[in-house]
Amino acid sequence: MIIEIVEALKARTMATFEGRIAGAAEFAVIEPDAKLTMPCAYVILLDDAAEKNNSENGYSQLIQDSFAVIVLLSNEEDEIGKSSIAHIHPVRKVLNSALLLWNPDADHGPIEYNGGQLLSIDRARLYYQFEYSTDTLLDESDTWQGIENVNLPPFERLHIDVDTINPHDPNLGATGPDGRIEASFDVEIPQ
Numbered sequence: 347m348i349i350e351i352v353e354a355l356k357a358r359t360m361a362t363f364e365g366r367i368a369g370a371a372e373f374a375v376i377e378p379d380a381k382l383t384m385p386c387a388y389v390i391l392l393d394d395a396a397e398k399n400n401s402e403n404g405y406s407q408l409i410q411d412s413f414a415v416i417v418l419l420s421n422e423e424d425e426i427g428k429s430s431i432a433h434i435h436p437v438r439k440v441l442n443s444a445l446l447l448w449n450p451d452a453d454h455g456p457i458e459y460n461g462g463q464l465l466s467i468d469r470a471r472l473y474y475q476f477e478y479s480t481d482t483l484l485d486e487s488d489t490w491q492g493i494e495n496v497n498l499p500p501f502e503r504l505h506i507d508v509d510t511i512n513p514h515d516p517n518l519g520a521t522g523p524d525g526r527i528e529a530s531f532d533v534e535i536p537q
Contacts, residue, residue, distance in 0.1 A: 347480075350450045351413065352389050358444035362437065363387055370416075384420045384471065385437070389413060392477065405486045411454065412479040415441055416465065419472045430472040438462065441476055454480040504533040 348369045355367045366386035382388075392412035399407045417437050419430040447456045457480045465473040486492040508529040 347411065347450050347454060348389055348391060348413065351445070354448065354450070355387065355389065355415070355441070355444055359387075359440050362440045382418070384418050385433075386418050387441075388416045388418075390416060405484065405489050405492070407484040409482050409484060410479050411482060412460065412477060415445075415476045415478070417441075417474045417476065419474070420470070421467060421472045422470055430467075434462075434474055437474075438476060445478060450480060454482045456480065500537060502535055502537065504535060506531055506533065 352367055352369050355363070356365045359367070363385055366382040366384075368382060368386075368388055370388040370390050390413065392414050394412065395410045397408045399405055417434075419433055419437070421430045423430070442459055445457045446459060449456055457478050460477040460479050462474060462476045465475050467473070486495070507527045509523040509526060510528045511523060
């Protein structure tokens with residue numbers, strides 16, 4: 347999913363970032379030695395949050411995958427951040443227009459904005475994190491049971507043996523099946 351988001355942002359934010367967008371494992375990797383010329387952005391994975399399985403006879407669990415776009419802006423113009431902080435809302439608008447309501451892949455739903463925060467500021471750079479999320483659904487095909495079920499042979503035929511009970515049969519000492527099969531048949535299951 348991160349690769350798709352990075353590629354979409356590169357294409358959709360060219361006027362602002364000129365393609366200077368990359369993926370990163372975490373902020374700590376970016377901060378000391380960011381390699382891209384500013385302004386630039388890095389996409390990182392954040393936490394995922396899972397609801398409980400809501401299926402009583404299968405598997406259906408909603409997962410919210412979160413990610414962040416960390417934007418690095420030059421702070422060299424005034425060192426206290428007035429000019430760089432003034433760019434936060436315009437940058438957010440650019441990112442939102444590139445991401446909101448877009449499905450990053452076939453497994454995830456539309457992206458939503460979750461908020462932002464200032465991460466760090468120094469004489470050279472301002473780091474601001476914009477947070478987003480998208481939902482995905484785990485179903486039985488994602489489980490061990492689903493994988494096992496795929497490996498089962500096709501259900502092509504059902505064999506039924508019938509042991510009828512006649513409560514008026516004087517040969518029966520008690521009611522219940524007597525162990526004699528009175529009827530037997532097969533049902534072919536169309537594929």
